[in-house]
Amino acid sequence: MSEITRRDVLRRLGATLMATGVLDRVSAQEVHHLALAQSGTNGAYTPKALSDQEYKTLVRLTDLIIPVENSKPGAVAAGAAAWIDMLASENSQLKDIYTKGLAWIDAEMKRRASSVFVSATPEQQTGLLDLIAYRRNSTPELDPGIVFFTWVRRMTVDAFYTSEIGIADIDYRGNRPQAAYAEPTEAIAYALKRSGL
Amino acid sequence: MPQVSTATVHDVVVVGSGAGGGTVTNVLANMGVSVLLLEAGPMIGISDFKEHMWPYNVPHRGAGAKGQLYFNQPTGFTYSATFGGSQIEGEPYTVAPGSDFSWFRSRVLGGRTNHYGRVTLRMADYDFKPKTTDGLGFDWPISYSDLAPYYDKAERFIGVTGSIENIRSAPDGIFNPPGALKAHDVLVQRACAKNGIRAVAARQAVTTVPRNGRPACHYCGQCGRGCTTASNYAASYVQIFPAMKTGKVQVVANAMARELMTDASGKVTAVSYIDKTDGSEKQVRCRTVVLAASACESARLLLNSKSSRHPQGLANSSGKVGRYLMDTVGFSMSAMVPALSGMPHYNSDGYGSHLYVPWWMWDRHKELNFPRGYHIEVGGGYGMPSVNSFNGVVNRVEGYGTPLKQAIRDEYGTSIGLSGRGEMIPNEKSFCEIDPETKDRWGIPVLRFHWEWSDHELNQVRHMQTTFRAVLETMGGRIATGGGRGGGRGTAAATGMGSQPGQQAPQTGQSGPQTGVPTVPGGQPSSGGAGQRAGNAAATVPISRGGAIIHEVGTVRMGDDPQNSPLNKFCQAHEVRNLFVADAAPFVSNADKNPTHTIIALAWRTAEYLAEEMRKGNV
Numbered sequence: 001m002s003e004i005t006r007r008d009v010l011r012r013l014g015a016t017l018m019a020t021g022v023l024d025r026v027s028a029q030e031v032h033h034l035a036l037a038q039s040g041t042n043g044a045y046t047p048k049a050l051s052d053q054e055y056k057t058l059v060r061l062t063d064l065i066i067p068v069e070n071s072k073p074g075a076v077a078a079g080a081a082a083w084i085d086m087l088a089s090e091n092s093q094l095k096d097i098y099t100k101g102l103a104w105i106d107a108e109m110k111r112r113a114s115s116v117f118v119s120a121t122p123e124q125q126t127g128l129l130d131l132i133a134y135r136r137n138s139t140p141e142l143d144p145g146i147v148f149f150t151w152v153r154r155m156t157v158d159a160f161y162t163s164e165i166g167i168a169d170i171d172y173r174g175n176r177p178q179a180a181y182a183e184p185t186e187a188i189a190y191a192l193k194r195s196g197l
Numbered sequence: 198m199p200q201v202s203t204a205t206v207h208d209v210v211v212v213g214s215g216a217g218g219g220t221v222t223n224v225l226a227n228m229g230v231s232v233l234l235l236e237a238g239p240m241i242g243i244s245d246f247k248e249h250m251w252p253y254n255v256p257h258r259g260a261g262a263k264g265q266l267y268f269n270q271p272t273g274f275t276y277s278a279t280f281g282g283s284q285i286e287g288e289p290y291t292v293a294p295g296s297d298f299s300w301f302r303s304r305v306l307g308g309r310t311n312h313y314g315r316v317t318l319r320m321a322d323y324d325f326k327p328k329t330t331d332g333l334g335f336d337w338p339i340s341y342s343d344l345a346p347y348y349d350k351a352e353r354f355i356g357v358t359g360s361i362e363n364i365r366s367a368p369d370g371i372f373n374p375p376g377a378l379k380a381h382d383v384l385v386q387r388a389c390a391k392n393g394i395r396a397v398a399a400r401q402a403v404t405t406v407p408r409n410g411r412p413a414c415h416y417c418g419q420c421g422r423g424c425t426t427a428s429n430y431a432a433s434y435v436q437i438f439p440a441m442k443t444g445k446v447q448v449v450a451n452a453m454a455r456e457l458m459t460d461a462s463g464k465v466t467a468v469s470y471i472d473k474t475d476g477s478e479k480q481v482r483c484r485t486v487v488l489a490a491s492a493c494e495s496a497r498l499l500l501n502s503k504s505s506r507h508p509q510g511l512a513n514s515s516g517k518v519g520r521y522l523m524d525t526v527g528f529s530m531s532a533m534v535p536a537l538s539g540m541p542h543y544n545s546d547g548y549g550s551h552l553y554v555p556w557w558m559w560d561r562h563k564e565l566n567f568p569r570g571y572h573i574e575v576g577g578g579y580g581m582p583s584v585n586s587f588n589g590v591v592n593r594v595e596g597y598g599t600p601l602k603q604a605i606r607d608e609y610g611t612s613i614g615l616s617g618r619g620e621m622i623p624n625e626k627s628f629c630e631i632d633p634e635t636k637d638r639w640g641i642p643v644l645r646f647h648w649e650w651s652d653h654e655l656n657q658v659r660h661m662q663t664t665f666r667a668v669l670e671t672m673g674g675r676i677a678t679g680g681g682r683g684g685g686r687g688t689a690a691a692t693g694m695g696s697q698p699g700q701q702a703p704q705t706g707q708s709g710p711q712t713g714v715p716t717v718p719g720g721q722p723s724s725g726g727a728g729q730r731a732g733n734a735a736a737t738v739p740i741s742r743g744g745a746i747i748h749e750v751g752t753v754r755m756g757d758d759p760q761n762s763p764l765n766k767f768c769q770a771h772e773v774r775n776l777f778v779a780d781a782a783p784f785v786s787n788a789d790k791n792p793t794h795t796i797i798a799l800a801w802r803t804a805e806y807l808a809e810e811m812r813k814g815n816v
Contacts, residue, residue: 065597087257087264094264126598134595150592155267157591157605158260161582162252170609174546175249175581177415181376181551184543191380195536195672197387 045082048089054102055085057117058152061105064129065156066166073165080159084152101148108145207233208811210468210483212454212498215308216793217780217800218489219432220351224804226440230811233481234437235452235470237490238280238304241311241433246423252583260584279312279421280305283744287638291645298646299744300493306450307433308491309747312421315402315429315549316574316618316791317357319348319368323559324788331568333622333653335521337785338757338766341368347798355430355797356404356411358548362397366570366789367555373405376416379545381537381577381613382552388671392664394557396575399550402430402793411435418546418581429548449481455641457486457502457511457776464775465511471639485775485807485816488753489800492782493522493629496752497644499763500631510631512763512770518753519629522646523787525748526571526619527741528658530665532674537577537611545578545610556789567656571619571789573665579610589677613674617661620789622653623751627743648743655738662739748792753782768803775816779803 047055059081066075075081088095105128109117113124120128131137132145133153160166209225211218214236222232252258261272271282281303292298303309322341327334345368352371359372375398378386386396403414414428427434440446451473458467458480467480488495496519502511510518556570580586587605594604632645669676756762759771768783770776779800781792810816 066602067598069599069602083258087260087267090257091263091268093268129597133597149597151267153591153595153597153601154588157587157601158258158584161587161605162258162584164251164253167251167582170582170606171542172579172582173542173544174418174579175251176544177417178544179415181416181547183377184380184545186541187380187543188378188383190540191384191536192387194540195384195387195534197384197391197672 045079045085047082047085049085049095050088050098050102053116053118054099055081057102057105058084058098060118060125061149061152062156062159064125065153066160072169075156075160078160078163078165080156080163083159084155087155097148097151101144101151104144104148204482206482206484207231208483209233209485209487209807210235210481211487211489211779212468213237213308213488213490213494213780214306214437214448215303215432215489215491215780216310216796218487219307219310219436220797220800221487221489221779221804221807222446223436223440224801225808226443226445228805228808229445230808231445232440232447233483234446234448235454235468235481236304236306236448236450237453237473237494238306238308238451240448240450241280241306243423243425243434246311246425248419248422248425249417250419250422252581258584266584279303279309281309288643289635289637290643291632291635293645293647296646296648297742298648299742300644300646300749301744301747302491302494305433306437306448307431310431310793311423311433313431313747313793314574314791315420315793316553317352317355317359317370317400317402317430317794318572318790319370320344320788320790320795321366321368321559323365324786324790327569327786327788331562333568335623335754335756335785338755338762343766344795344798344802347801348794350801351794351797354409355402355435356406356408356428357400357794358398358403358405358551359400360398362395362555364395364397364555366557366559367397367400367572370400372400373408375399376405376414376547376551378551379547379578380540380543381534381545382575384534384536384672385552385575385577385613385615385668388668389554391671392667394554394664394668396552396554396573399553399575401548401550403548404428405548409439414548416544416547418548420549452479453639453641454490454498455501455639457498459502459504459506459511459773461506463506463773465773471641473639476639483775485777485811487777487779487803487807488782489779491780492749492752492784493644495778495780495782496629497631497642499753501642512753512773512776514772515759515761515763517761518763519644520625521623521751521754521785522627522629522648522749523621523623523751523784524741524744525746525787525789525791526621526650526654526657527617527746528619528661528665528739529614529616530662530669530676531576531612531614532669532672532676533608533611534613534669534672534674535611536673537613538607540610542579542610546581547578550575565656565660567653567660568622569620569653569657569789571617571657571661574616574618576614576616577610577612612677613669613672615665615668617658617665618746618748618789618791619654619657619661621787622651623786624649624651629752646743650740650743655740658738658740748781748787750781750784750787750792753778754785755783756785767806768799769806769810777803777807 062075062080068074088098106116109120113120132149208231210233212235225232260266265272283299283301290300323330325337325340328336356373358375361369389396405414411427420429453471456469457465460466465486467482469480472479499518500510552575554573590608626649629644629646631642635643753763755764764783768778781796
């Protein structure tokens with residue numbers, strides 16, 4: 001473990017923990033955790049389970065599910081497709097769901113627009129999603145797409161909100177040492193006022 | 198099969214290293230008694246814990262290395278401090294036709310205390326004398342005053358949050374200062390008050406002040422992933438690691454106890470175990486043995502210790518070993534509370550629950566159609582996002598894109614969950630026995646479970662339903678249909694995966710089956726009825742499945758009469774003077790108090806008694 005990383009750890013832990021004398025025990029563990037954290041999800045990813053074409057389709061689907069919003073990065077930047085592909089590479093059942101599902105998406109788009117999904121216009125793409133993103137549109141013809149979209153949507157949401165980007169996006173503020181548990185006075189005042197209690 | 202038996206006779210062999218075994222080991226070691234500790238799972242170290250880790254620190258992010266989460270399979274808990282589960286490869290159990298029971302086992306040093314909910318409640322005075330109180334079940338052979346000094350010792354040693362309240366159902370203890378209430382706690386407390394219910398500071402096994410070299414809690418909210426500062430209680434890092442430093446303790450990991458060996462006088466002379474590392478069978482000789490393998494494992498070990506002298510198993514002339522198996526009555530309901538939507542975010546982690554509701558009707562049973570009572574555990578806040586956190590809202594709103602994202606954002610942190618944890622009356626139809634056919638991978642006969650809830654429990658759940666709905670609606674909550682399964686974090690269960698859209702998905706295993714903190718990760722309400730189990734006549738009552746609350750107790754109960762209780766009032770076998778039981782097996786009833794605190798207090802008392810009996814030469 002490099003000294004730089006170790007210093008990062010010490011800085012993160014901060015003075016509050018030093019005062020408690022806990023630092024040595026915690027720091028070793030933090031170093032261990034940081035080392036694990038180095039494997040980022042950004043950058044080029046070579047799909048392991050899916051073909052390049054399938055993977056591109058999956059990336060586009062994740063982009064539509066959790067898009068860039070007011071320049072805040074979405075599922076693509078968070079590496080959602082890579083995570084799904086990684087799991088699919090470890091699980092043949094999951095891989096099967098994705099290869100068949102992505103094939104259905106392309107076949108359906110070809111039927112509708114004579115184009116595979118990624119080459120279709122954004123309007124054509126969302127036109128298909130507007131059908132398969134809702135259970136109320138269930139028909140024998142659409143059901144394979146609806147089932148598959150449920151999988152992609154669930155796993156994309158999971159991938160996004162368990163990424164560094166997604167955790168920042170949802171504004172989760174915990175998982176860090178605190179010297180004391182402060183009463184959340186502002187939040188309490190808000191909740192009481194709105195609840196009428 | 199080759200047997201290896203060393204000549205050394207150990208003073209005390211402890212089987213199992215959870216709350217009971219950890220306590221016995223620590224107490225004896227500090228009294229200068231040497232202990233050999235057998236643990237069926239591996240050794241553990243602080244570096245095995247995942248505290249402070251982010252989901253992206255593990256490649257699968259908690260979904261299981263092969264994405265098992267998405268296929269309703271155990272994820273292996275690789276992102277929590279939970280080890281084991283209801284399914285362990287090669288170590289099955291069976292359930293009798295018509296019964297429904299789930300048996301959670303941890304095979305690791307520290308057992309289930311590594312991850313448990315850390316709810317720390319004393320039994321009340323009347324909890325020791327339930328039969329005297331209402332004619333049902335059985336009285337304990339001890340009273341509150343017998344155990345109170347050991348609750349004191351346990352609290353001083355462990356550190357327990359709480360406040361002095363003078364409530365008969367919830368005896369006060371020696372508390373360290375509790376953390377401030379969270380925003381949702383304040384709503385729950387006020388909504389309870391409007392319904393005539395008093396909610397108080399949660400009593401959690403977390404030290405908020407430095408204690409015995411353990412720093413105070415740092416409120417990171419990651420209790421379920423193992424505490425790297427040992428600020429919360431787990432037998433591993435609070436009791437066993439320090440005990441090992443005394444030089445009095447030898448831990449043998451991966452040692453699956455098979456049988457207790459006895460001599461002609463009926464005393465235990467050795468423990469036979471399987472060394473899981475090579476499958477060989479070994480023996481350790483002992484002067485005394487303490488079983489703390491978990492209630493059902495301890496019963497199994499006794500029942501499997503059959504000989505011509507003990508045809509029903511050891512310490513079982515009464516035929517009561519395995520009998521009166523109890524779990525906690527569980528039911529959970531959660532609601533989306535609009536008043537919390539748009540609230541300024543804050544770090545709500547703390548140490549799990551900061552608020553709980555002791556049973557408030559202990560003197561009003563005439564108004565009720567069930568005996569005994571329950572307490573309520575409170576969950577909510579801005580939990581760390583994890584896989585499955587938002588599955589509920591996603592399946593409800595469907596769609597995609599910015600509207601989906603906005604719905605997730607709006608709902609994050611707005612869910613409040615209430616979990617009832619109630620008392621089950623022991624009955625003749627709930628027990629475990631040796632399955633005549635099935636053996637585990639080591640050739641050890643396995644347990645077969647029989648289970649039935651009675652109307653006592655079902656009516657209690659109906660009361661929980663009505664009460665929780667009233668409280669949640671008082672704060673403007675929109676009830677998630679029916680409420681979820683009673684078990685722990687089951688409120689995260691949600692619909693939508695599987696072969697058909699909308700099919701119910703199981704609970705996520707990734708957060709661990711933490712039993713005490715009904716956290717609602719990510720803040721979505723539970724979907725209706727997911728994961729509920731109903732057996733027997735329970736078809737319309739969403740009671741937890743037997744075993745699901747992971748509070749299985751009973752099976753080797755204490756009592757003054759050797760004819761109907763295997764153990765005496767010191768948790769010593771009536772028939773085998775050098776055999777003690779120190780887990781939840783000695784429990785005579787299962788009060789609405791999570792069992793761990795009583796396991797610790799009872800084990801502490803047993804250890805002191807054992808040491809004194811050894812000193813006197815009686816064992």
